[in-house]
Amino acid sequence: MNRAQKAELIEMIKAKADDASIAIVTDFKGLTVEEMTELRVKLREAGVAYKVVKNTLARIALDGGQHELLQGHLKENCAVAFGFDDPVAAAKVLSEYAKSNKKFSVKFGCLEGKPLDEAALTELSKLPSKPELLGKLLGTMNAVPTNFVCLFANLQRKFLYALTAIKDQKDSAAA
Template identity: 80%
Template structure:
């Protein structure tokens, strides 16, 4: 790889890192090509970019960006997953894959510039995803007016029952 190719790779990696809300460093030592392809397909499905790069190039690309704290910890075989929209989705896919494949391991990560340990990434993976949270929020927001309408409908119903009882009582007294 010549200098121009390295410079291009560094600029691409730097652009990905600056756009990403989460960056997770993984160890892929011992994985077969088919297993890596399977992982990349799963990650791509949730909008996560997974790149295997040389540590020196990754250090240069991450320097000065939001995930700069990762650069000093890059050692041995490393691959970086960049998540853009939903950081929980990236953590979920990588954690599930680490559970199913013993050769694959999550090392550490960065969420919007804050360091994440392996345990923190595992905890993040257990959170509901962004669409699930939005659905719960919408359900909660919808419950308030629905309960309000039901409350007034019950009040009107009780008022009608009271009027019917008074009518029956007066008809019974008149007869």
């Protein structure tokens, strides 16, 4: 790889790191090509970019950015996963894959400049995804006006039941 290619790769990694909300360093030592392809497909479906790069180039690319904390964890065979929209999705896919494949492990992560060790990444992966959280929020927001309408409908219904009972009572007294 010549200098121009290295500079291009560094710029590409830097651009992905700047756009990413989460970056996770993984150890893939011992994985076969098929296993790596399977992991990449799962990550791509979740909207996560996964790059295997030389550690030196990755350190240069991450220098001065929000994911600078990862520099000390780029050792041996490692790759970096960049999650853009939903940080939970990246953590979920990587944690599930680490459970199913003992050769693969999650080393360290950085969520918007804050460090995440392996335990914190596992806890992050247990959270609901962004669409699930938005669905719960909308359900809660919708429940308030719905309950308000039901409350007033019940008040009117009970008032009508009382009026109907009085009418029935007067009708039976008149007959």
